Each structure stands twice: as structure tokens, then as C-alpha cells.
Amino acid sequence: MQNKNGRRAVIVGGMRTPFVKAFSDFTKLDTIALGVAAVAGLLKKTGLRHRDVESIVWGGVILPPTQPNIAREIALDLRLDPGCEGMTVTRACASGLQAITVAAAEIERGNVDVVIAGGSDSTSNATIALPPKVVHALAPLALGKPSPADYLGVLSQLTPISEILPRQPKIAERTTGEVMGESAERMAKRNEITREAQDEFAVRSHHRAAAAIASGRFDDEIVPVQAPDGKWVHADGLVRADTSVEKLAKLRPAFAKDGTLTAGNSSALTDGAAAVLIMSEEKARALGLKPLATLSSWSYVGVDPADQLLMGPALAMPKALDRAGLKLADIDLVDMHEAFAAQVLSVLKMLGSSAFARARLGRDQAVGEIDPARLNVYGGSLALGHPFGATGARMVTTMANELARTGKRTALLGICAAGGLGAGAVLQRVE
Amino acid sequence: MSDFLVELGKNPRARSLVQSLGLPIPLPQALRRDRGPWRERPLADARVAIGAAEGAQLTAVLAEVLGAAGANSYLALPASLASAFKAPGETFGRPSRPLEALAEKDRADALVFDATGVKDTTGLRALYDFFHPLVTRLGRSGRVVVLTRTSEGASPEAAAAQSALEGFVRSAAKEIGRVGATANLVIVSKGAETRLAPVLRFVLSSRSAFVSGQPITVTARARAIEEPPTVRAFEKKIALVTGAARGIGEATARALAQEGAHVVCLDRPADDGPTSQLARSIDGAALGADMGDADAPAKIADFLRSLGGVDVVVHNAGITRDKTLARMKPEVWDQVLDINLGAVIRTTAAIEPVLRDNARIVCLSSIAGIAGNMGQTNYAASKAGIVGFVRAKAEELAGRGITVNAVAPGFIETRMTAAIPVAIREVARRLSALGQGGQPEDVAQAIVFLASPGAHGITGRTLRVCGGAFVGA
Numbered sequence: 001m002q003n004k005n006g007r008r009a010v011i012v013g014g015m016r017t018p019f020v021k022a023f024s025d026f027t028k029l030d031t032i033a034l035g036v037a038a039v040a041g042l043l044k045k046t047g048l049r050h051r052d053v054e055s056i057v058w059g060g061v062i063l064p065p066t067q068p069n070i071a072r073e074i075a076l077d078l079r080l081d082p083g084c085e086g087m088t089v090t091r092a093c094a095s096g097l098q099a100i101t102v103a104a105a106e107i108e109r110g111n112v113d114v115v116i117a118g119g120s121d122s123t124s125n126a127t128i129a130l131p132p133k134v135v136h137a138l139a140p141l142a143l144g145k146p147s148p149a150d151y152l153g154v155l156s157q158l159t160p161i162s163e164i165l166p167r168q169p170k171i172a173e174r175t176t177g178e179v180m181g182e183s184a185e186r187m188a189k190r191n192e193i194t195r196e197a198q199d200e201f202a203v204r205s206h207h208r209a210a211a212a213i214a215s216g217r218f219d220d221e222i223v224p225v226q227a228p229d230g231k232w233v234h235a236d237g238l239v240r241a242d243t244s245v246e247k248l249a250k251l252r253p254a255f256a257k258d259g260t261l262t263a264g265n266s267s268a269l270t271d272g273a274a275a276v277l278i279m280s281e282e283k284a285r286a287l288g289l290k291p292l293a294t295l296s297s298w299s300y301v302g303v304d305p306a307d308q309l310l311m312g313p314a315l316a317m318p319k320a321l322d323r324a325g326l327k328l329a330d331i332d333l334v335d336m337h338e339a340f341a342a343q344v345l346s347v348l349k350m351l352g353s354s355a356f357a358r359a360r361l362g363r364d365q366a367v368g369e370i371d372p373a374r375l376n377v378y379g380g381s382l383a384l385g386h387p388f389g390a391t392g393a394r395m396v397t398t399m400a401n402e403l404a405r406t407g408k409r410t411a412l413l414g415i416c417a418a419g420g421l422g423a424g425a426v427l428q429r430v431e
Numbered sequence: 432m433s434d435f436l437v438e439l440g441k442n443p444r445a446r447s448l449v450q451s452l453g454l455p456i457p458l459p460q461a462l463r464r465d466r467g468p469w470r471e472r473p474l475a476d477a478r479v480a481i482g483a484a485e486g487a488q489l490t491a492v493l494a495e496v497l498g499a500a501g502a503n504s505y506l507a508l509p510a511s512l513a514s515a516f517k518a519p520g521e522t523f524g525r526p527s528r529p530l531e532a533l534a535e536k537d538r539a540d541a542l543v544f545d546a547t548g549v550k551d552t553t554g555l556r557a558l559y560d561f562f563h564p565l566v567t568r569l570g571r572s573g574r575v576v577v578l579t580r581t582s583e584g585a586s587p588e589a590a591a592a593q594s595a596l597e598g599f600v601r602s603a604a605k606e607i608g609r610v611g612a613t614a615n616l617v618i619v620s621k622g623a624e625t626r627l628a629p630v631l632r633f634v635l636s637s638r639s640a641f642v643s644g645q646p647i648t649v650t651a652r653a654r655a656i657e658e659p660p661t662v663r664a665f666e667k668k669i670a671l672v673t674g675a676a677r678g679i680g681e682a683t684a685r686a687l688a689q690e691g692a693h694v695v696c697l698d699r700p701a702d703d704g705p706t707s708q709l710a711r712s713i714d715g716a717a718l719g720a721d722m723g724d725a726d727a728p729a730k731i732a733d734f735l736r737s738l739g740g741v742d743v744v745v746h747n748a749g750i751t752r753d754k755t756l757a758r759m760k761p762e763v764w765d766q767v768l769d770i771n772l773g774a775v776i777r778t779t780a781a782i783e784p785v786l787r788d789n790a791r792i793v794c795l796s797s798i799a800g801i802a803g804n805m806g807q808t809n810y811a812a813s814k815a816g817i818v819g820f821v822r823a824k825a826e827e828l829a830g831r832g833i834t835v836n837a838v839a840p841g842f843i844e845t846r847m848t849a850a851i852p853v854a855i856r857e858v859a860r861r862l863s864a865l866g867q868g869g870q871p872e873d874v875a876q877a878i879v880f881l882a883s884p885g886a887h888g889i890t891g892r893t894l895r896v897c898g899g900a901f902v903g904a
């Protein structure tokens with residue numbers, strides 16, 4: 001889809017690090033280092049000159065408190081041209097897609113021609129923050145010249161001890177206090193998604209991802225990364241080719257005593273990064289690079305986090321379809337972020353519900369059923385893992401490559417995110 | 432004003448001690464209230480048991496309202512009626528379940544019975560069959576709601592059965608009041624089905640904490656509003672509250688402002704201090720006027736005209752000058768009648784030209800005016816007069832979509848009731864089915880509900896906010 005001024009942003013290529021379980025091989029690599037690895041891999045693959053990169057837009061969820069603009073840090077660490085500016089965006093698990101759509105919008109507006117967009121997260125390097133009470137109490141010591149009385153004053157404020165201990169970080173909704181798994185657990189119950197259905201979905205994700213890895217499908221999407229201890233990591237670490245419904249059925253519920261969500265049908269805490277090269281179509285052709293796909297549309301929505309936290313894609317995906325002027329039937333491939341099997345299945349159920357369409361989308365017809373054969377053809381976050389900021393860029397890379405590889409025309413993306421956010425986007429192959 | 436017994440009852444140890452010793456002390460249940468802004472899903476996660484008599488006509492509306500409001504429905508319905516719950520259950524992720532699925536340990540937050548199919552005395556048995564096993568399973572501050580039709584054109588038998596429901600609900604209210612629960616009857620006339628949803632959202636939510644034991648009639652009399660908002664219902668609306676300096680008036684002004692209204696706070700010039708303070712804190716306007724002054728109505732109308740009109744008028748200003756009839760001086764009679772009734776009529780006439788279409792007028796009546804009260808012949812006359820005024824005025828303005836209603840507070844903890852001698856006050860509090868007095872906020876919530884766009888089905892009526900204290904038929 002062309003912009004009013006005739007410009008169109010195209011995806012030229014994508015690259016990511018292997019995704020590995022948090023506190024494993026990448027523990028000593030922070031989110032900037034992971035981003036550097038992905039962007040370096042992308043530059044190498046596309047053969048782009050450093051000075052051609054005008055901007056980096058990067059998505060992240062757990063940002064380093066003292067250097068939150070990781071985009072700029074990546075550019076500087078890679079010794080890109082000092083003129084390559086950088087911005088970091090955050091929209092929870094949709095941050096990676098957010099970075100890409102910001103880049104596309106900037107290009108289509110005519111501000112820039114070449115942008116690297118993507119995202120990364122290192123759950124292993126989440127900062128454990130001191131409670132505000134301690135920070136406020138310590139302020140007199142940090143500022144000016146403290147007297148002994150100041151030290152005593154600080155000590156007197158630091159009781160009881162339970163209030164000053166650092167809190168274990170957890171991904172809880174600020175407004176509801178609910179951990180995301182608890183919200184997804186409630187969604188499973190409310191949408192009547194069974195444990196069996198979730199486990200089956202998770203197994204399919206693993207088997208498809210494993211098949212993709214075995215067939216070499218991910219080989220030109222993944223750059224091997226060397227950890228500081230010298231070990232090379234070549235492949236995703238969470239995929240289990242040998243898992244089965246029987247094996248998953250043995251796992252205990254993770255979020256509620258009589259719940260249906262387990263470690264097996266929920267995505268794991270993951271370290272990783274993914275980067276996508278986006279250009280104006282003109283520039284890509286001038287540089288002799290083959291455009292793979294273009295973003296026909298995108299949409300971001302919000303739903304009440306206290307209701308069904310991860311239902312956003314059920315609104316965002318139809319909206320993106322509308323904006324692209326397409327129907328679900330026109331879509332060849334669907335790629336959905338798998339935060340939890342229960343969440344994907346809940347969204348699929350609502351997309352197939354005409355009652356939902358009437359009440360929430362203001363239309364008589366359901367958006368439609370999605371054929372499992374077209375959905376997450378190479379698995380998803382359940383199997384591959386979910387470094388929050390990287391997932392959107394991983395999905396765009398895999399789908400852009402798939403469109404170019406197979407000659408299929410369209411792909412629909414859907415991502416749920418904390419805060420009750422949802423994202424949808426339509427990718428179209430570029431001839 | 433704090434109620435010692437309610438405070439004591441909040442302590443579980445004291446509660447069990449009083450009960451195990453069998454002390455003759457009533458321990459009223461502290462009521463669940465919702466003081467924040469209106470919510471999209473006021474019944475989030477509430478467990479609602481639903482029953483119906485054969486031929487029930489409102490189960491589809493119920494299904495939609497409960498799903499959208501976030502409730503989980505437990506059905507004691509034949510399959511033909513239960514099917515209405517399927518689509519809303521799916522849409523809102525609130526699949527309905529059979530009543531048996533309500534776990535033994537779980538309490539119901541509300542019991543709703545659609546009695547629109549009841550045609551005769553024997554049909555009433557379904558009511559008993561539904562409530563008899565469930566009434567002990569109703570949770571604290573729970574809700575009982577019975578739905579029926581207006582008796583226009585009904586056979587004498589059907590009219591008797593419908594009328595019987597009122598007695599049932601009033602008595603049920605007395606029985607369940609000790610757990611802070613309320614029971615109300617919602618009477619829906621033909622053609623007013625689409626106006627039922629906002630009423631149910633109010634009576635089933637904790638905003639109706641002190642409304643119990645009474646019928647609420649929903650009709651298609653006033654012009655309808657398309658899809659009234661469920662939250663922020665007063666955005667871009669201008670409201671006038673008289674007697675806003677304190678008590679019920681202040682609570683109403685605050686509640687309206689909380690929903691987005693620009694509130695003109697009116698009180699006597701002598702109360703300029705608290706009135707201005709209130710207006711500042713809710714970003715409204717203050718207006719000083721004495722309702723007894725002959726030029727007050729014109730002054731108010733001018734002020735509202737300068738704002739471009741008014742959407743909500745709450746006639747709350749009122750006075751008491753209690754004396755038994757034999758001792759009452761004529762000027763005291765005149766003063767009370769003039770301010771409580773005369774001024775309301777004069778002011779309404781003066782502001783009629785600046786009332787916007789679909790405006791809402793809410794007057795303050797009183798249980799004293801409905802049930803009568805010793806030493807209050809003047810006050811009761813003025814407050815009963817309000818009942819007649821709203822009934823007739825509603826007819827006049829219905830074509831413009833304007834509704835006119837009254838609320839009749841019972842014993843409310845205000846400066847006025849704090850002045851009552853302690854022994855009488857204590858008795859008055861325990862007279863209500865809920866065993867306690869109401870809060871000014873409870874009345875404010877009822878006023879805000881009647882003032883909301885969604886209350887387009889209610890006009891010409893008087894809503895009691897008395898905790899089920901009213902005695903009589």
C-alpha cells in the first residue's frame with residue numbers, strides 16, 4: 001500500500017539471535033549486547049554499508065534503567081556512523097512490531113530511507129530495584145555532604161526490614177496486581193478452553209518449530225552468537241521435538257491450584273533479539289536489494305486489563321484487515337504471538353464468534369475461523385520462546401521470508417501485550 | 432456520623448461473641464458500597480442465580496445485561512429460556528452454567544427471578560420454588576431482584592398475582608436485610624424492554640446499597656435515548672444541585688462531578704464558604720441564592736442560561752420546622768411549604784425554557800411524606816406534595832425526553848438526623864430492614880442514577896432510599 005506521497009516502506013531482510021531460556025547461555029549478555037548481535041548479523045547478511053543506515057528503532061520491555069535508549073547504544077557499540085540516530089520504543093510484548101511500524105511510518109512520510117528496526121530483551125538481566133522507601137531514605141547520602149547524623153537518620157528510616165528488601169520482579173499488571181499467567185488462566189476458564197486443547201496446541205507449536213529447525217528453514221534468519229564464556233549458540237534452546245500431549249499432561253498447573261495452564265502450554269522467560277531492515281522501496285531497488293514484503297496496515301488497540309487481559313488481538317487483527325481492505329479469507333498465512341496456548345485459543349474462538357462480532361466489532365458476520373494449517377506454520381512463542389521486545393521482529397522476519405519464498409500473497413499478524421494491549425498487522429508480498 | 436453497632440459488627444470476633452452469647456443486640460451488616468466512578472462491569476465476577484416462571488419474557492434482556500456487566504450466570508431455567516444466555520456468554524467470556532454448578536461453599540451475589548410469565552396464584556409457586564432453597568445462600572450485601580409486567584389490561588387474576596409479588600419482595604427484604612442484602616421488584620411495561628438494562632445495572636450493583644423493598648417501574652413514557660452510556664454518563668452535561676453545601680446535596684454534587692458533569696452548586700448566601708469550597712474541589716460553579724426569595728427562580732434561570740442550558744436539576748434544598756399540629760405557628764407552616772414545595776414548583780417553571788432536551792429533574796421527597804411522621808405535618812405535606820408534582824410534571828415534559836422523578840430518603844446519617852435525641856435516633860436506625868441508617872452517598876447514588884441518560888425508562892416516580900424501612904402497602 002502506497003503512502004499519499006507515493007512512498008512505500010518495504011522489508012528487505014531480517015535476522016535474529018537464537019532464542020534461549022533465561023539464565024542459560026545468554027545470562028552474561030545484556031539486552032544491548034543481544035541487540036548488537038542481531039543487528040551485526042543483519043548487516044552482514046544484507047551487505048549494507050554502515051553509512052547507509054540512517055536510524056535504528058528498537059523495542060524493549062525490560063530496559064536498563066541507566067541507558068534506556070538501547071537503540072542508540074547498539075548503533076554506538078557497532079560503530080555505525082555517528083549520524084545513525086536511535087530511538088527506543090516500548091509497548092510491552094508488541095514493542096518489536098511497534099519499532100517496525102514506527103520505522104515504516106517514518107519512511108513513508110519521507111523522513112528517512114533506511115532503518116533497522118527490531119527489539120530485544122534479556123530477562124536474565126532484569127534489574128532488581130530497591131523499594132522507593134530505601135531510595136528516598138538514602139537520598140541525603142547521595143546528595144551533598146552527609147553528616148553522621150544523616151547516616152543515623154537513614155538507618156532509623158529503614159525499618160521494618162520487610163519494607164526495604166528488594167522485591168522479586170514479576171510480570172504483574174500494575175492496575176490489577178495479577179500475574180499475566182493468572183489473567184490467562186481466567187481467560188481459559190471464561191472461554192472454556194480445555195487443558196487438552198492447550199496442550200495439543202503447545203505440542204503442535206513445538207513440533208512445527210522443531211521441523212523448521214531440522215529442515216534448515218531458520219538458517220538464514222538466525223545468526224550464531226558467542227557467549228562471553230566462549231560458547232557458540234547456533235539454535236533456539238527451548239524447542240522440544242520430542243514433546244507430546246502425554247508428556248505435557250503430566251505437568252502441574254502453574255498459576256492456580258485447579259488451573260489448566262502449565263509451564264508446557266505457557267511461553268517461557270527468554271533472552272534474545274531480532275532485527276529487520278526496512279527501506280523505502282526506491283532506495284532498496286537503487287541498492288539492488290530485493291524487497292520481500294510491505295506492511296499494508298497495522299493497528300494497536302486496548303482492552304480493559306481487568307476483564308480479559310490478552311484479548312486485544314481479537315479486536316486488533318480485524319481492524320488491521322479492514323485497514324488493508326482485506327477479509328480473513330484473503331489471508332494466506334496467520335502468525336500469532338503465543339503468550340499462552342489458552343490466550344491464542346481464546347482469541348481464535350472470538351474471531352470465529354458471530355456473537356462477539358456483533359457486540360464488540362459492530363458487524364453481523366464473525367471474522368472467521370482460522371485453519372490450523374495456515375496458523376503459526378513454524379511454531380510460535382510457546383516453542384521458540386518470547387524475548388518480549390524481539391517477538392514482533394521475529395514474526396515479521398519469518399512471515400516476510402515465507403511470502404517471498406512461497407509466492408503466497410498475504411500474512412496476518414496478531415500480538416497480545418500487557419496492559420490489555422493488542423496489535424495486528426497485514427504483510428503483503430512485494431513483486 | 433458513625434453507627435456504633437455497624438462498627439462493632441465489622442469486627443468478626445465481636446460478631447461471633449454476640450451471636451454465641453445470644454445477646455439481644457442487633458449487629459447490622461456493614462453495607463458494600465461503590466464510591467468510585469461508574470464501571471463498565473459493575474458486576475465483575477459476581478455469581479448471579481437466575482430463575483423464571485414459565486412464559487418468561489425478559490430472560491434475553493437479562494442475559495445480555497448480566498454478560499455485559501461481567502456477571503457469571505447460574506441458571507435454574509428450562510432449556511428453551513437458557514438458550515438466550517449462549518451468545519452473550521460467549522461474547523463476554525461469561526458462559527452460563529446450570530445452578531447445580533454453583534459450588535456448595537459459594538454464596539450467590541444476586542438472585543434474579545423473571546416472573547413475567549406468572550399469570551395466576553398457582554403460578555406464584557415457581558417464585559417459592561426458586562427462592563426457598565437459595566435465600567440462605569445469598570451472600571452479604573447480596574441482591575434479590577424480581578421482574579414483572581405492569582398490570583395494564585391484565586385479568587383480575589393476573590393483576591392479583593403481579594400485585595402479590597410486591598408483598599413478597601417487601602417481606603423478603605425484611606428477612607435478608609440482616610446480611611445487608613436488598614430485595615426489589617422491577618416492573619417493566621410493554622415496549623420498555625430496551626430501557627431495562629441500566630435499571631438492572633443499578634439495582635444489582637452496590638450503588639443501590641440502601642434501596643430495598645420497593646417496586647421500580649420502567650415504562651416507555653419519556654422519549655427514548657439511543658444507547659445510553661454506561662460510564663462517564665455526564666460528560667458535557669450541566670447539573671444544578673440546590674442545597675449543595677452539605678449532606679445529601681454535597682454528596683450528590685460530588686457524585687455528579689465524578690461522572691463528568693459540570694455542577695452548579697447552589698446554597699444560601701450565608702453558606703457561601705462551604706458552597707464555594709465544594710465548587711472549587713469539583714471544578715464546578717457556586718451560586719448563592721435563598722430559595723425563599725421571590726427573585727431566586729429568575730436568578731437561577733439567568734445563571735443557567737449563561738451556561739447554555741441545563742441537563743440535570745436536583746431540587747435538594749429543604750428545611751424542617753417540626754411542631755405538633757396544635758403547637759405549630761402559621762408562619763412555620765408557610766415557610767416549610769414554601770421552601771420545600773412552592774420553591775420547587777416556581778424554580779422548575781422558571782428554568783423550563785433553559786432545560787435541554789432529555790434533561791433530568793430529580794426532587795427530594797421523604798419517607799416522612801409517604802408514611803407520615805409525628806410533629807411533621809408541614810414537612811410531610813410538602814414532601815408528599817413532591818410526589819404529586821413529579822407525577823404530573825413528568826407527563827408534561829415526556830415528549831421532550833425529559834424525566835421528572837423524586838427520591839424519598841428514609842433515615843440518613845446527616846447533620847439533620849444527628850440532632851435527633853439519641854434514643855429516638857437509635858430506634859429509627861434499627862427500623863430499616865438493613866438495621867442501620869443510610870449514608871448521604873446512598874441517596875446521591877440514587878439521584879445520579881435517576882439523573883443519568885440510562886434512566887429514560889423511569890419518570891413520574893418516587894424512588895425510596897430507606898433501606899426497606901417503609902411500613903405499609
